[in-house]
Amino acid sequence: MEVTLRGAVFRVNQARMTFGLQLVYGPEVAGPIPEQHYDTIIEAFNGYRAGVKALVRGTGNYDHQSRLSRLESVEQISILDPLDVPAQLDDFRGMRAGWLDGEGLAPSQAGLDWLADRFDRCYPNDVPLPYLYPTPEGGVQAEWSLGSREVSLNVNLSTHKAEWVWVDVLTDAEAEKTLNLDDVADWNWFAAELRRMAEVIQ
Amino acid sequence: MNYAARLYRQVHPGWVREGRITSQVFHPTPKDRGFLSVYDGDQITAAESWQHYTEVLGLMSAGVVAVTPAECSQHQIGVVPDPRDLFPEHTLLDFTGLTGNQVRRAARHLGRAANNRGWLFGPVNV
Structure with missing residues (x-):
């Protein structure tokens, strides 16, 4: 299912090319780092303590209770304006x-x-x-x-x-x-x- | 009263956005009955006032901003020392003589003054 998420990148695993997104309101979700979006994800990660948030569009996996459990793919990611x-x-x-x-x-x-x-x-x-x-x-x-x-x-x-x-x-x-x-x-x-x-x- | 004194106002975490406070910080709610509590900066530091507010009174504060008695008097807001047991620095901003529109206008002026002055302590992540 297509998803649009807003959150902070709190974790990056460069060996596995995965990241963790802490939604502004909601759970933490993990997802893959596409090579073309690597720099943006790192920028968001480095700005975590400063409150930087990102807009992530992709496809999500849901559990049996219809809760978003994981990002299956990331099509687009951008740094959000602080006043988004x-x-x-x-x-x-x-x-x-x-x-x-x-x-x-x-x-x-x-x-x-x-x-x-x-x-x-x-x-x-x-x-x-x-x-x-x-x-x-x-x-x-x-x-x-x-x-x-x-x-x-x-x-x-x-x-x-x-x-x-x-x-x-x-x-x-x-x-x-x-x-x-x-x-x-x-x-x-x-x-x-x-x-x-x-x-x-x- | 020293008209240049700093009157410290605690800011609820919900009323901070990107370091900017809302004018609501200086707008009495119905519970306040026309008065807002501040700390007399001639008797206590901003950091000490935050510590007292959060640890002794047990209330939430993201940090401390300030206005002066001069800024208050420009909008007919009284500054009334209200010392209490173990809380001698307690002071009240008295809005009771103002109409609703005057309160609204004064809150915006004081909010602008406080934002221009910047944080005297904090903001801290709460």
Whole structure:
């Protein structure tokens, strides 16, 4: 079965040409090192302690409980941007209620799946990637620092609504807007806002 | 109060991404009832505050960032010494006089100030 995995290369066996991938959320899996991808796998391995993650596409073997047990082949591997959105969202999947010193709701798996899918479908490649954080209410807050503007998008994973807010720390100007993230037009709107803010500082 | 003092704020590990903290670090939750706890940097070091927070109070912290009383007063946030038994450095940031929008704006300003200042201790892998 074709798989797309995000994880850290924590082990390399050069004699056997195999590597171990620690998924951002999930098990550890082993796989073969194709010669053409050797350098990239070593780069990811060397960056393990710095938090470097890789995107691996290939075919996987599953056990009798339908769990991924091994990578059968690796077709493609690349180093992930540190702000890769699916990888950031995967970081939240192991959270439990009470994560914030006894308070705090955990983001739902379905909500994280939805948000990852929306970013994949609707977020342009030419717009700065956000820093993502969990909120005590069980949502996700995306943040950008663009010049003198602090921008945030507070996403409710249940309603799919989001509060878009920016504050200019030099002028105290600010703006806010409620968005419907099931509407691609709203994605286009805030992507255009981010693009405009990013262009001003270049 | 020394307006240039460092007020140390502990950062939950979930609120760090690539070394950058979220503005939520400086936004009171409903449980906080308008107050945020910090350590008075004129009485304790950043490293000692992290050690106290994690070992004595038993709470999670990825590290320590800071704002100053001057930065707080620019947004009408009170800085109130609140010494307690075996915790004399405890200080409160008082947001109770602010509207919701003012709190939101202040949190972003303080978050930017703290990120610009950098980590005073850590971040550590938790």
